[in-house]
Amino acid sequence: MGKATIVYIVGLSLLVSYGLRNINANTLASSDTFQQYYGSMMSHNLAITGANIGTQLLTRNPAYAGDLVNQQFGPGGWFDMRLTKVGDEATIIATSRYATAVSREYPDGYVRDSVIASFQRISFCEYGWFTDGEQNGYLQPDGSHGPHFGASDWKITGDSVFGRAHTNKQFNFAGTPYFQDKVTALHPATLMALNGVMQPVYNSGYQWGVTVSRPVTSIATLKTMAIAGKGLNIPLDNNDVGLEFHADGNVHLKVPFNTGALADTTVPLTGLTINGVVGVVGGDLHVRGTYHGQVTMCAFKGTWGTGLNKGNIWIEGNMVAADNPRVNASSPDMAGMVAERMVYIKREDTRTSSSVLTIDAAIYAHEGEFAAERYWEPGIHGRVSLFGGVTQATAGPMGVFSSGGLISGFHYSIRHDPRFLSAQPPAFPSSDKYKLVTWWEN
Numbered sequence: 001m002g003k004a005t006i007v008y009i010v011g012l013s014l015l016v017s018y019g020l021r022n023i024n025a026n027t028l029a030s031s032d033t034f035q036q037y038y039g040s041m042m043s044h045n046l047a048i049t050g051a052n053i054g055t056q057l058l059t060r061n062p063a064y065a066g067d068l069v070n071q072q073f074g075p076g077g078w079f080d081m082r083l084t085k086v087g088d089e090a091t092i093i094a095t096s097r098y099a100t101a102v103s104r105e106y107p108d109g110y111v112r113d114s115v116i117a118s119f120q121r122i123s124f125c126e127y128g129w130f131t132d133g134e135q136n137g138y139l140q141p142d143g144s145h146g147p148h149f150g151a152s153d154w155k156i157t158g159d160s161v162f163g164r165a166h167t168n169k170q171f172n173f174a175g176t177p178y179f180q181d182k183v184t185a186l187h188p189a190t191l192m193a194l195n196g197v198m199q200p201v202y203n204s205g206y207q208w209g210v211t212v213s214r215p216v217t218s219i220a221t222l223k224t225m226a227i228a229g230k231g232l233n234i235p236l237d238n239n240d241v242g243l244e245f246h247a248d249g250n251v252h253l254k255v256p257f258n259t260g261a262l263a264d265t266t267v268p269l270t271g272l273t274i275n276g277v278v279g280v281v282g283g284d285l286h287v288r289g290t291y292h293g294q295v296t297m298c299a300f301k302g303t304w305g306t307g308l309n310k311g312n313i314w315i316e317g318n319m320v321a322a323d324n325p326r327v328n329a330s331s332p333d334m335a336g337m338v339a340e341r342m343v344y345i346k347r348e349d350t351r352t353s354s355s356v357l358t359i360d361a362a363i364y365a366h367e368g369e370f371a372a373e374r375y376w377e378p379g380i381h382g383r384v385s386l387f388g389g390v391t392q393a394t395a396g397p398m399g400v401f402s403s404g405g406l407i408s409g410f411h412y413s414i415r416h417d418p419r420f421l422s423a424q425p426p427a428f429p430s431s432d433k434y435k436l437v438t439w440w441e442n
Helices: 002-060 216-228 304-310
Strands: 068-073 077-086 089-099 111-121 125-134 160-162 164-167 172-174 183-185 191-193 206-208 241-245 250-253 263-268 277-281 286-293 294-300 311-321 334-339 343-345 354-365 371-372 380-394 399-402 405-416 429-441
Touching: 002 068, 002 077, 002 089, 002 111, 077 160, 077 250, 125 160, 183 354, 216 277, 216 429, 286 294, 286 334, 311 334, 343 354, 371 380
Parallel strands: 125 164, 125 380, 160 405, 164 183, 172 191, 183 206, 241 286, 277 294, 286 311, 294 334, 311 343, 311 354, 334 354, 343 371, 354 380, 380 405
Antiparallel strands: 068 077, 077 089, 089 111, 111 429, 241 250, 250 263, 399 405
């Protein structure tokens, strides 16, 4: 009986010791696991913090170019935020480290993590409609003002914009103009009744107190590219140039546009420009046709005399893509029109109220606007159907209306090309502001 008791007691002691050892080991392992999990969580949060701080610094101040190095959080955590810029793109890489127990996974006693965020400057072709101000800024080819110069521009019943709409001042709406996407402006819109109705349609809401700047550097860069990109030894500058595009990828070129005295030839688009930008300085561009490929057409003012009133683009007829982007969202054909001064729709008195002028392009008027030539003269010319977007300094008029509706010129329908949210015509102007494109967490 005594021996059995001793054996029992020794066995029990061994079992208890073994159990206590396992409990202690598990406790220590659990403590280490918790400490490492906590370190991983803190390190991850620190990396996100660094990336968020960098994002705020860049988006609020596009000129920001600094790094944040060895930023400490508490007794055991640090993060670095490094910013690089290349052209219109920027990248933020945030890395972190947090002190933890030394282990096989963390031999130096630090848990590390990283976050990468990439940004692009906001291209103006992302907008369906953009102006610095919604007042009439119409200039005639000789530099004189149109009859309604300085008056408020109005969007009325029958007008519609699909795509983001923005002005750096305030909109003026009469009746029930329609907006498919969000409307933003610095000041609240001015409203007026038309046929007894005063109710603009904001299908995706609106926001006031928003401004977006248009930097001069974008158009200066584009001018440099236009000068450098000429593929033919033809005197385009200081001349009005005609470009009629063909669906096979060729372009009929006339210099000057009305006589062809200096050049009257058909060439491939790829032979006309080596970088996708076709431009004239001190002259106007007259364009029409069906384009195949990607091109940005530009007209820049001269520096003296009559050249100061140049830098205009004249749309002489339909300007459409060979592979219709309204039908094929993957169409590779894409066009931009950039005028330092005005983009005119050439007046054709043969148009009627049922006429439709079709344009597939992103349009940018740096100092002027996109407008119908002599829009105030009698005659209702139908509708401008634009698939792309319009950016302009002032709001280009397409016609004149009274309390009963349109009495001259065009209605217009602007449909934003969704491809322009992720792509753009060659070197199309962009804002100085950045947008977040991708966010990667380790």
